[in-house]
Amino acid sequence: MTISVETIEAKSADNRSPVDTRRKGRLNPVVAYLLRRLGIYLLTLWGAITLSFLFFRLIPGDPISAFVTSMESQGRYGAGDSSEQVVEYYRQQFGLDGTLLEQYLRYMERVVFHFDFGPSLVSYPTPSTDLIMRALPWTLGLVGAATILSWVIGVLLGTLLGWTRSSWISRWSTNLSLGVSHIHAYFIALLFVYAFAYWNPWLPASGAYDARIEPGWSLDFIGSIIKHGTLPVLSIALVGATGWMISTRALVVAILGEDYLTFAAAKGLSRWRILTRYVMRNAWLPQVAALGITLGGVVGGSVLIENLFRYPGLGALLVNALGVRDLNTAQAVVSLLIVFVLTANLIIDLLLPLLDPRVRQHR
């Protein structure tokens, strides 16, 4: 019996397992991974923004009536001004009229299709997004720089502390870091202000730049920004760095007991090579993920630090907005925070396989 090649191929085709068939219809694993992550990202984004909408709308009381009443109690407007007509007009302007569902649908339509969070109450009729865009660069510069600086310093020193864990320097430094990490950056900032702005007048105590310098891309202006940002950045970075130091040290200490390090030492690798190629790479991976999340939260600003240094950032804006229950601005800030945190997570999720081969293999 002779079997032709075509017959074998036909049989072979007939004998394909259902699993093989399903595999053929599958997407490339990398594309599938990306789509899955994006899907989760969008779903989480929608859920978080919806929850924040509900959170703000369910706060008891009507912000417009409350605002008008507070104006009256300050003697700025007469009692007759809080007529229902005025209140109704502004309820409409701020998207507070109609049922909660109607408000939600209008809100999502505006935000999704027009990126419009509506007018601000703290500075009516300036759009909330304008206020945020004015404050965002300052916050990103201030808290972003402080976060990255604290991460770099904290992770480097933490690694060294873990690597030399039995030395007295490591023990004392760890204890000191534990103490400092529990001090609020505001307190450190106050000490810095007294030490470096008043006792020793080296750095300015407040503001984002010297009001005598015209803003622009000049060295004077950039230098002024750096000079004014030094104290607030260092205040945040000092406390932040100690946190990173402690966590990195813990990670390094845990890794030091691993068999593969003993094996690497047995192979005759230098201590430096073991530290940089084996210890640091393993210890830093979770820290990179954590940095992503922390960077996402940078847009929340540092309320107390911004207030202390009279820094024109988002933290100060959020406090002002909440003070008058400016739902549009507060929601816009929170939504921006959500977007940044989720996007940072997404980027880390996408980058992690590149940094850690185990993640690729697991997938």
Next chain:
Amino acid sequence: MSRQLFTRRSVLGAAGLGVAGLGAAMSPFANRSNASPGGGAALDPGCYSCSGPAPAYLRSYRQSASIPTPREQTLVIAQPPTVVFDSFNPYIPNGMAGSYGLDQVCFEHLFYFNFETGELINGIGTGWEYNADYTELVLRLNPNARWSDGTPLTADDIVFTVAMLQGNASLFTASGVINNVESATAIDPQTVQYRLLRANPRYHYAFIAGIIGAGFLVQPKHIWENQDPASFPNNPPVHAGPYVLDQVLPDQFMYIWRKNHDYWNIANLNCQPEYVIVRQEQPVDLEVQEFQRGNLDTGGPLTIDYLNQQVIKATDESAILFPFSDPCPRSLFPNFDGPSGLMAIPEGRWAVSYMIDRQVAAEVLSQPPSQPAKFPWAPYVSNEQWSVPEIQQQHDFTFDMNRAAELLDAAGATLVDGRRQLNGQPLNVQIITPVVVTDPGYQIADMLRLNAAELGLEMTLSSLQGGTHGDVHAFGDYDINAQWMCGLVFDPVQMYDDFLMRDYVPVGERAISNLNRVQLPEFDEVVTRLEAADPADPANKPDFDRALELYFEGLPVIPTAQTAFSFLYNTKTWTGWPTPEDRYGIGASWWSQFRFVIGRLQPAAAAQ
């Protein structure tokens, strides 16, 4: 082991050296601190563009005075935070940062009223007259008045502003025109005839800047016409005041106003500061330093609190402490329809009054110390005409717990097992307040709560913030609201108006006025009659006295302490501030009348 001991020793030694070093570092600082405040002005504070080496304290001085104008020509004021930097519209919510210079130096009102002296000062207006039945009013303007862009300010601007407000009910202050004015007509460029909707001998109050500002603010027709006033940013603002906007620095939270040398009224108000900078206040510790270095001329009482003001005053000869009576005394508002039912009974309200030790409230709890409230208005010279000691003495606000207990018994709030009951139900009087727990207003209410507990009357005190308080207050779900009482600017009817039954709505509905659901028919009748009566006519004085008597009997509001504010003025750069001995003007740096203080300032260098 020995290595560890050595390590500890070395660390302790290092710590000791550190402490010693810190002490050494602080020692010269103490000297510098003493030298700096006085030395700042003498060492050319305005030399902001100087170059070359400078002593450390001077470097610090120059670094901190981060203003884009010459210091010696600039008045620097600090105000509470704002985020409004691009809008100057007074008719919309947060459409302007009024206290950042607009109210004080940019806007020009028709008239100004000085509580301290009782003086009425002309602004744009020169006078007004009513017809015999108070249904018409003629307003006269100063023929020299001009807007800051040079355009003459005329009756047409008044007529335009009235029409704009009448046509836009959603604008703040519009109801004041809509509810009172039928029409406004220009008789000639300097004369406007108002036709009122009903007899109203008080409509001119809207023209006068009393507390903060005036109810009616004339706008330039040539700027506002063809604009939507509900969204017009009015940037840059064109008005008729002594300063014009130079620039706004949002990133510095700073408004800079420049003197208008063509100001139409410069002959009467020639302000010496070339610039007025109003910036956001910083944490109090920093402001104290700023003040001592001469970088801040004045701020509100919140900028530098009373304790720090006293410290500065004690150590700095260039500081002036100026106490000022708040136009809004701290008060308790009993809700006649409150859930406990006790406040509906006159004896219940008076029992509350007797439970308040006003001496303690004024002299201990209030900072700076003030005086016990005797009348439901501030003790200004201008209010003396309404204060009748004979009536007040019959209804004295004394602290008498025995009398309070008697009145509670008389009100039917009987003591059962150590706790007061009303109609068989245990009493719990709910007090709300919009102020924080550290505020004297809260502490006065807390004193009441503790005193009431001694008589078996349970009270609950809640500090509700912002809109939450506004809602609870407006919907009437409370027994007593501990707040402050504003209202009286020119005559008591302005304050009595807040307690009229025509504005009554039941608990559960939002009240616009009469928020504490007062129901006093006779008081209502007299006040309604007074609304149509000319307060300047001596023939109406008996009715005013009767209203005061009925007020004391009914007690729709219980004043506790006459709050005082204390302002700190810096004479390093400017002199001529009001002092306790020379109370020539309103010292509040966020009020419209502060322009008259600015008008009296002289450069400190010239004074030396």
